[in-house]
Amino acid sequence: MSSAISVSSLYKTYSTGFEALKNINLDIRHGEIFALLGPNGAGKTTLISAICGIVSPTSGTILADGHDIIKEYRAARSKIGLVPQELTTDAFETVWNTVSFSRGLFGKPANPAHIEKILKELSLWDKKDSKLMTLSGGMKRRVMIAKALSHEPEILFLDEPTAGVDVELRRDMWGVVRALRESGVTIILTTHYIEEAQQMADRIGVISHGEIILVEEKDELMRSLGKKQLRLQLQGKRESVPEALEKYGLELSPDGCELIYTYDTQKDRTGITALLQDLSKAEVRFNDIQTKESSLEEIFVNLVRERK
């Protein structure tokens, strides 16, 4: 079976000479949620724009469900829905009209039942006759999603779907995306919120300075790069780490109330047993123990730092 999206040797150099994408090779599987993660200006939006036909690639090929996006643009594009980052809407149009317009534009005959279903799923039904300019930012974002879904795409691109969206709405949005995946839609989302990728994605691609530096299963990524921390809350403050425990590379928290031990979960021996024994020998007393996995954020920061 062909990939949902297949990008090979893609380069994009803007007329200013800026190399936005350098040799991108990427395959997105059918039915997965793929998170493209990277800092601002890394090339996330350019990559999406190239796949969707908004930016002309300098070289390389892109296939959408096996169709070349330039030679067979009709077949390729009708499979794709795009929710751009910017909230661009026709202020004077109603929700119903703008979503129906999108369906027509993508070459599908009118289907009020389908539009009704989408609007209800996105909690937009009672706003269907409202003009877009009267809607809140979060509602506009939903309208953009409704437009992208109006022609029943198999592949959905969400460019920063939760940028500038409050926490509650963000959780709603994640729910919407998960429901879409359930219905069989392949989803590619870009984000610079690591939490989002961690929550949603099956696989994660990291892009930095126009290059894909890594593509991996999320769990795999977490496991292979994941370090854990053991935090010991001390009874009383300390000035320094006890000498007898130096070999463990412990850190003392800035307020002197915690000892922090970092260990690799992949190793056969994490050293925890030995540490705890040595702690009691050194008569270090503690109130509480906590362990914490490093977040994708930390993994990501390390990755980007390693490349420099």
Added chain:
Amino acid sequence: MNIYAIKAIYLFEMHRTWRTIMQSVISPVVSTSLYFVVFGSAIGGRIPEISGVSYGAFIVPGLIMLSLLTQSISNASFGIYFPKFVGTIYELLSAPVSYVEIVIAYVGAAATKSIILGVIILATASLFVPLRIEHPFVMLLFLVLTAVTFSMFGFIIGIWADGFEKLQLVPLMIITPLTFLGGSFYSVDMLPPFWQTVTLFNPVVYLISGFRWSFFGLSDVHIGTSLAMTAVFLIACMLILRWIFRTGYRLKS
């Protein structure tokens, strides 16, 4: 052919017209009526007939052309400029539509509006001056051909413009002078010989002359020449549009 897309864009554009009915239809009708009052009745009464046609009637084809040109250009240029300006163009660029379909829809909508407007102005004019139309089919042909051609021209301007200023500039600085100097209000042979020659480089002369011929059977240049010149301009616009969409000029980076 993505018929649904053509229909969607066309209806969207027409819907925009009804929303802005005042500025789209009523204001050109009002300003044209003012021309009739001033030039047709007030001043026109003191001007002798031109080749047997009263001055008030003589200026009707020119006035219709003036509105047709400016409205075609402003409708079409605004229609494509606005999505570029607010960013909704992303959807057009990512949709499975060919450039021919995009042009048909936008230009078709803009031309429809200006043809409707032309007919309204013609009806308004007939209230002020007695009119006769000798060649109604040629008249319609010119009406449609001019509306389509200049809507295309407007579409090109809309793509080219990167600010509202430029959007206004071409109609104001080029089209209005060309129309005024293209024989809207006079017959070209009233001019001194030197200016008669200069005038022949003005494409609008051919439109107005041909259009006037369809009304009264009089023209400054041969009707065949008029049609040929309009066709040349139409083809030139088509070629420019083809180039724009091939290269993505001002649409895609």
